[in-house]
Amino acid sequence: MSVLFRNCSAHRLPSAATAGWVLVDGSRFAAIGTGDEPQADRVIDLHGAHVYPAFVDAHVHLPATGLYAVGMDFRGERSRTAILESFKERAADRSALLFGGNFEDPLDEPISRVELDGAVGDRPALLVRADMHSSVVSTALLDQLDLTSLEGVDKGADGSPTGYLREQAAAAAWTWFDRNLPKEQVRDAVRTAVKLAYSKGVTSVHEMHVVEWRGWGAWDTLAEATSGMALVVVPYIATTDVERVRSMGFNRIGGDYFLDGSFGSHTAWLAEPYLSPPPNGSSSTGISYRDDEGLYDFFLEAQKADLQVGVHAIGDAAIEQAISTWERVGREVGVPEVRRKGHRIEHFECSSDDHLDRARTLGLRASVQPAFDLYWGGPGGLYAERMGWDRAREMNRFGTMLERGLVVGAGSDSTVTPLDPFVQMQAMRGHHLEDERLGRTLAIKTHTMGSRALAFGPGLDGTLEAGAVADIVALDRDLAETEIDDLTATEVLGTWAAGTRVWPPESAESD
Ligand SMILES: [Zn+2]
Structure with a gap:
């Protein structure tokens, strides 16, 4: 079935040109244009709404998101x-x-x-x-x-x-x-989280399943709760059990596979001690979760099994461990092989220029959470309190990451920050350091094409072009014309996943 979305401003990412109508055939964009409108089985008048490719949240915990909801x-x-x-x-x-x-x-x-x-x-x-x-x-x-x-x-x-x-x-x-939660409660929570995603114009999430916390059974519950839904859930299972993940049919592994902890809890693994005293009895440089040999064996096995690997690394020592271990794998299988898989580093917060250059050489992709800077960055923020502003200013440098040629995608780490692309774009555009701020269009691209590319590599989908999957969000305003502080007031008028309307629910449709 073909559907014509008319009377809109369609933002043709990646070019940033606009068009007046969008034709969807089945699950993909068939044509985009201005003026003469093509015939379609169905016509949806968007009353001047602004249309973008729908958002991808590259780091999410859906069950927890639902629990919080x-x-x-x-x-x-x-x-x-x-x-x-x-x-x-x-x-x-x-x-x-x-x-x-x-x-x-x-x-x-x-x-x-x-x-x-x-x-x-x-x-x-x-x-x-x-x-x-x-x-x-x-x-x-x-x-x-x-x-x-x-x-x-x-x-x-x-x-x-x-x-x-x-x-x-x-x-x-x-x-x-x-x-100990009843399955029914978990299912309800997950469904609530999925609706929340749709209501924010998100049609795909990269789900970070932490086996150590939640066990294997919880994955089945999640898969069951989301099966048949239009939301694309890209699974990252944090385990070293390569065989098991392969047998589940996934070609990626890890994600929130912890190399360290977090700043809030003084457990991000740092090369130099924390400035603020960690709680009694804990290390002055945070916690390292994995030994080098074990991590190397895991990376190498996953690489040879043709899996993309993600790891959670926040402190500079953890990031160094991830990068130097991939370099070691590169010496074994060749750097082009490592590059081909486009492995990920989740959070990637305390990274030096040297880290970024080496990561680019290895083709490592950066899965960042822009709102970390919004909430905890800056000279008066938590990060500065933990290790001083001189060191904290080297964190979450989104502008530099892109400038140095890394594939960068945005995620919320919901529930750590809200599953809300408008908050994330606000954070990207309003970074505490002026040099690290992303331009208006680049912030949109990072949350659409960028986030998608973390899992699949750069490609057509996540764009608004003929042939791409028709993931669409219709908004009440032009994001590029919206001031930073007004972004979170953006109203999502409609969300379509692969051409199917998911928000507001079909029953609420009026045209
Ligand atoms: Zn994480």
């Missing part, structure tokens, strides 16, 4: 009382999910399990920090966990756990909570 989201909340009140209200319903996310340290007063128990009584409750590397648990949840051999258990003056957990211990709490 159906649970409590404490983004920006600093008040202990407000958080505890919310838990108390929720707990009045015995079947409600006692999950809260996105809290930011420090709160006005810290929360320990004692206060959380006061709000939820004897029920397991989980409060997760914005970076997901720390959490607070109620006593009922703490009692379910075996934390004896795990790092990251905060202890009070009397030696008993305060309920504040970091890294391994926080992951154990998440895993228990996650695995």
Whole structure:
């Protein structure tokens, strides 16, 4: 069936020229033009809307995104009382999910399990920090966990756990909570997350499944929940089990395969010590999760199995480990072979010019989260507090990455930052460092063609050209004419995935 979208400004990425109508035949663009309109089985009048290729979010955790959407989201909340009140209200319903996310340290007063128990009584409750590397648990949840051999258990003056957990211990709490959710609840949460994506003009996500946290079964639940949906879910499974991933039919592996932790939790792996003192008992340079030999064996095996590999690397020491290990693989199989797969580095935050040049030589692609800079960058931000502005200003240099020839794509790492391309474009255009800001059109391209290219390499799709897959978003404004601060007010009038309308739901259609 052919559909003519008329009466619109169609932004013909990559050229940035505009056209007045778009003809879709089946799942692909058939023609784009201005003036004389072709015949079509169906005509949709867009009433002057601005049309772009739909967005691709290159780093997402859909189940968590859904949990946050159906649970409590404490983004920006600093008040202990407000958080505890919310838990108390929720707990009045015995079947409600006692999950809260996105809290930011420090709160006005810290929360320990004692206060959380006061709000939820004897029920397991989980409060997760914005970076997901720390959490607070109620006593009922703490009692379910075996934390004896795990790092990251905060202890009070009397030696008993305060309920504040970091890294391994926080992951154990998440895993228990996650695995004990009824399947139905997980499915509902995932579907909520998918609707959220559509409502923001996103038709494809790269899903980062962390096996260490969520287990293998959770992947099946996710696959089941999203099957039959128009959303393209590109799977990145964080495991070294190359055979298993191949047998699942995937040609990519890793993603959030952790080489280190995060800045918020003092666990990003740095070459030089943190400036702000890490919590008692933890290393002054963060945490390294993998030894060089093990990582080399994994990279080499995946490369030989023809898989694209992604790894999570935030600190400069972690990024150095990823790059030097790929260089080693290059010496074994040849750099062109490594380049051909276009392996990814997720986050890629603390990278020197030398890192970027070596990464380009290896054809490594940069999966960045622009809003990390928006929320935690700048001279007064969290990163500067953690290691001083001189070092923090070397982070998240999107402009330099593109200038030096890296393939760069944008993602939200939702729930770490919102699954919202308009927030990400705001961050790309308004980087704390003027030199690193992306131009208006480049910011759009990075979230459409760039994000897509992280998984598939540069190609036609993700553009608005005849022959490309008809992933379309219709907006109430011209993004290139919109000031940075107004971007997040953009209204998504409609989203189509491969020619099928997914937002607003078909039932809401009026034409
Ligand atoms: Zn990650």
